[in-house]
Each structure stands twice: as C-alpha cells, then as structure tokens.
Amino acid sequence: MSPHLRPAPVPIEDESPLRVSVIGTGYLGATHAAAVAEMGFTVIGVDTDPAKIAALEEGEVPFYEPGLPELIRKNIAAGRLSFTTDLGAAVAASDIHFICVGTPQQASSHAADLSFVEGATRAVAAALTHDGLIVGKSTVPVGTAQRLRDMVDAMVPTSLHVELDWNPEFLREGYAVEDTLRPDRIVIGGASPWAEGMLRRLYGPAIEAGAPVVTCDLPTAELVKVSANAFLATKISFINAIAEVCEKAGADVTTLADAIGYDARIGRRFLNAGLGFGGGCLPKDIRALTHRAGELGALQAVGLMQQVDEINMGQRQRVVELAMSTCPVNILNARVAVLGVAFKPDTDDVRDSPALNVAAALHLRGALVSVYDPEANATAKRSFPTLTYAASMEAAVTGADLVLVLTEWPEIAGADPEVLGRLVAHRAIVDARRCLPAQAWRDAGWHTATLGSAETEAPRARRVVAA
Numbered sequence: 001m002s003p004h005l006r007p008a009p010v011p012i013e014d015e016s017p018l019r020v021s022v023i024g025t026g027y028l029g030a031t032h033a034a035a036v037a038e039m040g041f042t043v044i045g046v047d048t049d050p051a052k053i054a055a056l057e058e059g060e061v062p063f064y065e066p067g068l069p070e071l072i073r074k075n076i077a078a079g080r081l082s083f084t085t086d087l088g089a090a091v092a093a094s095d096i097h098f099i100c101v102g103t104p105q106q107a108s109s110h111a112a113d114l115s116f117v118e119g120a121t122r123a124v125a126a127a128l129t130h131d132g133l134i135v136g137k138s139t140v141p142v143g144t145a146q147r148l149r150d151m152v153d154a155m156v157p158t159s160l161h162v163e164l165d166w167n168p169e170f171l172r173e174g175y176a177v178e179d180t181l182r183p184d185r186i187v188i189g190g191a192s193p194w195a196e197g198m199l200r201r202l203y204g205p206a207i208e209a210g211a212p213v214v215t216c217d218l219p220t221a222e223l224v225k226v227s228a229n230a231f232l233a234t235k236i237s238f239i240n241a242i243a244e245v246c247e248k249a250g251a252d253v254t255t256l257a258d259a260i261g262y263d264a265r266i267g268r269r270f271l272n273a274g275l276g277f278g279g280g281c282l283p284k285d286i287r288a289l290t291h292r293a294g295e296l297g298a299l300q301a302v303g304l305m306q307q308v309d310e311i312n313m314g315q316r317q318r319v320v321e322l323a324m325s326t327c328p329v330n331i332l333n334a335r336v337a338v339l340g341v342a343f344k345p346d347t348d349d350v351r352d353s354p355a356l357n358v359a360a361a362l363h364l365r366g367a368l369v370s371v372y373d374p375e376a377n378a379t380a381k382r383s384f385p386t387l388t389y390a391a392s393m394e395a396a397v398t399g400a401d402l403v404l405v406l407t408e409w410p411e412i413a414g415a416d417p418e419v420l421g422r423l424v425a426h427r428a429i430v431d432a433r434r435c436l437p438a439q440a441w442r443d444a445g446w447h448t449a450t451l452g453s454a455e456t457e458a459p460r461a462r463r464v465v466a467a
C-alpha cells in the first residue's frame with residue numbers, strides 16, 4: 001500500500017521533542033547523531049559493531065575528527081545522546097530513523113554494495129510498532145530509495161503510517177561537525193508534507209542560520225548527492241590533466257589555478273593539482289555512478305566518469321615514476337621517507353588513500369619505506385602493516401635518500417628544509433601535493449620535484465648530498 005493510502009499519521013506536536021535513531025555510527029552516523037543531539041533532540045546511535053558502540057558510549061570516537069569527541073561527550077552528559085547495539089529498542093523509542101550505514105564499492109564490480117543499507121532498512125521496518133519516518137542519508141545509486149520504499153511498504157502493517165524519504169549528506173571529513181551544523185544546503189527527497197514538516201523542525205537551527213532547503217523527488221535527491229561528488233572529482237581531474245600540459249609547456253599549474261579561480265563561475269576551490277583524490281567517497285561514488293549510468297544507458301556520464309577516474313588513478317602512477325626518477329640511488333633498498341598517508345589532511349582515514357598507494361607501490365619495488373603521518377599511522381598500519389611507521393617527521397626522514405610529501409598536513413607543509421636537510425642522506429624531495437615553498441627548499445640545497453610545473457621535465461637534477 002502506498003504511504004498515501006495509509007491512515008494519516010498521528011501528528012507530532014510542535015512542542016513535543018522529536019526522538020531520533022541513527023542507524024550506523026561511522027563517520028557520517030556518529031557526526032549526524034551528535035549534531036542532531038546538539039540541536040536539542042533526543043538521539044540514539046545504533047551500530048552492529050559492539051566495540052564502536054562501547055567506545056562511543058564512553059565519549060571516545062574511534063576515528064580522528066576534530067571537535068567530534070567534545071560534541072559527543074557534551075550531549076551524552078546533557079542526556080540527549082546515547083548509543084546501543086539494540087536496534088529494536090532504539091527504533092521503539094524514536095520517531096525518525098536515519099539510515100547512515102556504509103555503501104562501499106563491491107569487490108567484484110564498480111557497483112555500490114547496498115547490502116548494509118538494505119539490511120539496516122529492513123531491520124528498522126521490522127522493528128516498527130508505531131508511526132515513523134525512515135530517512136536515508138547514505139549515498140546510494142539512483143533508484144535505490146524507491147526500491148527500499150516499496151520494500152518497507154510491503155513489510156509494515158497497514159495500520160501504521162511509515163514513510164521512507166532521502167536526505168543525502170554533504171559533510172567533509174575533517175570538517176564534519178561544522179558541515180553538519182551549518183550545511184550549505186539541505187536536500188529532502190520524496191517527503192510528504194508530514195515528513196517534510198518533521199525534517200524542517202529537526203533542521204530548524206540550520207535553516208534559521210540560512211541553509212537553503214531543496215525539496216524534490218527521490219531520484220533527484222539521490223542524484224544530487226552523487227553529482228556533487230562527481231563534479232568535485234571532475235574538477236580535480238581537470239586540473240590534473242591541465243597540470244600535465246603545464247609540465248610539458250613550461251607553465252605553472254598553481255598560478256594557473258589561482259588565475260582561473262578568480263572567475264566566480266570557476267572558483268578556486270578543488271583546483272589543487274597533485275596526487276589526486278581518494279578517501280571513502282569520491283572514488284567509490286564516481287565508480288558507482290559509472291555503473292548505474294551504464295545500467296540506465298546514459299553513456300555520456302559513463303565516458304566522462306571513466307576518464308575522471310583514469311586521470312585520477314594515473315596521478316598515483318605518475319608520482320611513483322617521479323619518485324623513481326628523482327631518487328638519487330637505485331630504488332631497490334633506497335630509504336624513502338613518506339610524509340603523510342591519510343587521504344587528505346585533518347583525518348586519519350586511509351580508505352583508498354593515494355598516499356598509501358604510492359608508499360605501497362614503492363615498497364613493492366624494493367624501497368625501504370618509512371612513513372609518518374600526524375594522525376593516520378595507526379590506521380595505515382592496520383591496512384598496510386609491512387611498511388615502517390615513524391613516530392615523528394624527523395624520525396621518518398633520518399637517513400632518507402628521498403623524501404615524499406604525499407599529504408599536505410600543515411606540520412608537513414611547514415617543515416623546515418634546513419632541519420630536515422641535516423637528517424637525510426640525500427636532499428631530494430618530491431612534493432606530490434604542491435604544498436611546499438619550493439624556492440625555500442631549493443635555497444636550502446634540496447632537489448625538488450613536483451607534478452604540474454616545468455621542474456618535472458627538467459634534466460635529472462644534480463644530487464645534493466647532505467654534508
């Protein structure tokens with residue numbers, strides 16, 4: 001039965017506190033749960049991982065996200081936020097149920113693995129004993145929400161008013177709290193006036209602070225999210241393609257990006273050339289879009305996304321090649337210091353990290369790789385235990401034949417070339433994120449190499465050996 005043929009929902013009075021469950025407490029869910037609690041609502045976070053829940057109950061966040069532990073502890077203490085593995089109890093105590101579980105890339109194809117979203121939605125629907133709103137926040141291929149809505153509709157007794165809508169999330173890791181409390185926009189897909197009213201109440205503080213609300217149908221909401229990530233990915237691959245032209249033509253891609261970025265139609269953000277994009281979202285989302293667009297016969301998007309992905313993955317290979325050509329000794333048994341392995345600064349996330357890929361590729365070519373990341377050593381060690389992990393930047397570079405800057409943490413971008421120069425065996429550095437003041441490093445006697453300017457094409461540098 002369609003939700004519209006069901007009995008009208010019991011109205012939730014404006015004054016009554018909305019009770020919220022958040023299913024899945026990873027990067028997205030833990031942040032969303034804390035932010036909704038901060039907005040004054042009662043929130044129960046649910047996860048199937050008991051270790052994650054035990055940590056969150058203690059106010060410990062099992063990943064690095066600035067400001068999140070403080071927000072969680074504050075709202076636990078205020079009695080608005082709790083965590084459990086008992087989904088049934090959480091659903092029974094809530095009016096809105098947010099689905100925030102993972103949608104990883106399938107091992108066998110580029111498609112999204114929807115088993116977690118389906119499993120979580122099914123579990124919520126099975127546990128419902130009163131009217132409620134199920135709201136998907138996970139990133140899903142277009143068409144998923146309607147399938148889930150049909151599934152829920154078939155499962156829930158007709159005496160209940162239950163609706164499933166989609167409200168995608170746009171937060172960035174490292175800025176998750178800020179982005180959730182003050183979003184650029186709120187997209188609500190498929191909602192009836194009843195559901196839209198509840199979500200507008202929930203997001204009231206953000207809306208009052210100026211966040212525009214876009215209401216649309218389910219497929220548009222799903223595609224808004226995927227297209228936003230696809231556009232960001234395209235912008236990065238565009239500048240990386242232009243970076244290659246810059247190298248060959250003797251131009252400088254950073255100056256170029258600054259200049260084109262002054263045009264408000266283009267904008268400077270996401271035009272930093274270098275090692276390319278990684279993380280738990282952009283790569284898998286453009287591949288899932290490629291797959292879904294192919295299923296739909298939308299072949300232009302397939303071609304575009306394939307090209308964006310290919311350029312991006314090619315950057316990793318180009319950095320490996322640049323490292324090998326810059327290394328003053330044979331790469332076999334060369335001592336290579338890798339500074340930064342997180343997929344970007346301000347996170348300990350190494351999912352599809354370009355930096356970790358490059359470190360691993362050099363390790364496989366026989367280099368002795370010593371890694372330092374301000375926050376991601378532990379997560380990187382879990383996924384790549386055979387690399388050596390150093391406790392400090394200084395420890396990583398001591399005795400190095402080659403230094404690679406792969407993630408532009410401020411600590412790394414601001415390193416002192418004189419201090420590091422005294423520790424290395426050879427003053428040779430690859431700046432794969434174009435974050436170093438190259439002239440200062442050259443003045444300190446370093447041979448510097450980077451993608452995106454003529455330097456890369458320069459004849460093999462004189463090797464400056466540390467005194």
Ligand SMILES: NC(=O)C1=CN([C@@H]2O[C@H](COP(=O)(O)OP(=O)(O)OC[C@H]3O[C@@H](n4cnc5c(N)ncnc54)[C@H](O)[C@@H]3O)[C@@H](O)[C@H]2O)C=CC1
Pocket residue numbers: 023024025026027028029046047048049052100101102103116119120123137138139140169170171172173280281
């Ligand atoms: N990480 C990010 O910055 C953002 C992620 N997204 C999207 O949000 C979704 C989640 O991403 P992340 O939080 O990064 O993933 P994650 O892997 O960090 O977290 C997912 C959590 O869901 C839990 N889970 C799986 N099945 C469950 C079930 N049946 N019941 C309860 N918990 C269950 C897992 O144990 C895990 O803790 C993905 O679709 C992603 O594309 C969207 C915007 C930002």
Ligand SMILES: O=C(O)[C@H]1O[C@H](OP(=O)(O)OP(=O)(O)OC[C@H]2O[C@@H](n3ccc(=O)[nH]c3=O)[C@H](O)[C@@H]2O)[C@H](O)[C@@H](O)[C@@H]1O
Pocket residue numbers: 139169170171172173174229232236269270271272273274275276277278279280281282343344345
């Ligand atoms: O769907 C998601 O999960 C999220 O994905 C991205 O957020 P995030 O993965 O946290 O990281 P970004 O800040 O977008 O960076 C992604 C990658 O692009 C790279 N990048 C970024 C900008 C740039 O100019 N150049 C560049 O190579 C970064 O180093 C990083 O590897 C989007 O920015 C979020 O809006 C979205 O919600």
